Amino acid sequence: MSDAKALFGGGVAVITGAGAGIGAGLARHAALELGMTVVLADVDTAAIAALRAELEAAGARAVDVACDVRDPGALERLAERTVTEVGPVRLLVNNAGVEQFGYLWDTPVANWERLVSINVNGVFHGIRAFLPRMLAEAGRSWVWNLSSIGGVSAAPLQAPYIMSKHAVLALTECLHQEVELAGHAGHVHVQAVLPGAVASDIFESAGAVEDGDIAAAEEHREAMLKVKAQAMDPLDAARVFFDQAAAGEFYLTSQPFVVDAMAARADTLAHRRAPVLLQGEFTVPAE
Template sequence: MSTAKELFGGGVAVITGAGAGIGAGLARYAGLHLGMTVVLADVDTGAVAALRAELEAGGAKALDIRCDVRDSKAVRRLAERTLGEAGPVRLLVNNAGVEQFGYLWDTPEANWERLLAINISGVFHGIRAFVPAMLAEPGQSWIWNLSSVGAVSASPLQAPYIMSKHAVLALTECLHQEVELAGHAGHVHVQAVLPGAVASSIFETAGGVEQGDTTAAEEHRAAMLRIKATAMDPLDAARVFFDQAADGEFYLTSQGFVRGVMAGRADTLLHRRTPQLLTGEFAVTD
């Protein structure tokens, strides 16, 4: 069986939301450990510029590009620049995402629309912009869409995020079937990434509520930040994801407890159990 370095080394990786968290961890691992050329896409130009300098100092090749994944034209420009300046894409990672805390009825409409545009439409725009060229290339390539353990569970006070990750997982499962149906399963591989607790700044930057039960929203943020204190390092998560991808797995999971949550979800659906209120802080280690 091929190793991650054998499959991905020397290729081009495009990572949206590369400025921090899982995106930055994937970029570091791809560039410094696998020898990939990494295209760093993010709205935070300072973050990706600094990461590019770090990767280049370590001997990796990198390109930083400002891209707002809500803008389909911006994502198409990202694809054009990547092809022109870096070459054909071996790995596309649709990673950009945001969080939202609070009761649904208190959630500001603007926060809801922003989250949908980034977490769901951003993935769609990435597929539209990059996948046709990947299908046309004779070499192998991979498409990773960032879902979450939240895609196989339900949790109060972060319903918009949870819902969006369910959508990304379903989209990815459908895309996998469509690539096969179109006759490209042999060289274009679609995989769903389901991180558990991996350190990032997503909880600090998450939207909250301006009216209604603001206390509940902020208490939930605090609970998530406590989970972050024991979360997995993004570089370690990246290694796990790349190794699982090289093994040909479809569901790429960072920690064993994610698979436990998947089993619990399957049992709930199989036995048509009423969703149980999730309270407290779930375990984040194997």
């Protein structure tokens, strides 16, 4: 038995944004390979219903729940329903997220506010709803917040997304310290997930700009879709994340080049250099 299966097997995992991409990959691995019961939360009810049916057909246990992470009440209801009807939460994955392309000054206010409310506020609402319940349980549990390689780097034409992932990483680092300060370090384990290039539909569904330099925004979308074509399968990424979590890592990274980006960021800050313009360099490094 793997360390991940020993730790997580038989427990309940709640995954927001579970309808596609990384969220669906985590759900499939947790349910089919680790034997977890998965609670699939998403605004795309058709997607999570289909995934629940797929998992149940394979003999796994899954529950699908419509949930908009922008609504703190929805997360509170999800937490209460999970604990009452499914069981104590062993793993909470705050994964729901959206992208935005274009120059920052061209970004529609509504798009900015939507992205922040999902990518940042959604993580906060998830923690507020679930963590007190997890702290009250006797068993060990884990909280994963989805940052990104974008959380340790900078890139043009997707500033709202990059900003949000920096925010989630900082939030997670602070939460890790607060859990320790409150005396729960051996009880609740907080970890930051930093995917590099993992296949999802986030680029296709990314927000656009309505005026200004529309061409630049769409050219960037096309560049990122080329990255997707080289990206890691979400199921493979899920295996890596669970193995690293079981080993006690704090930063869960999908590929070695994410660690390289972390080192580059640290070096840039240590030497107080201005960010280097990334232009035409959006590729997946060979491992």
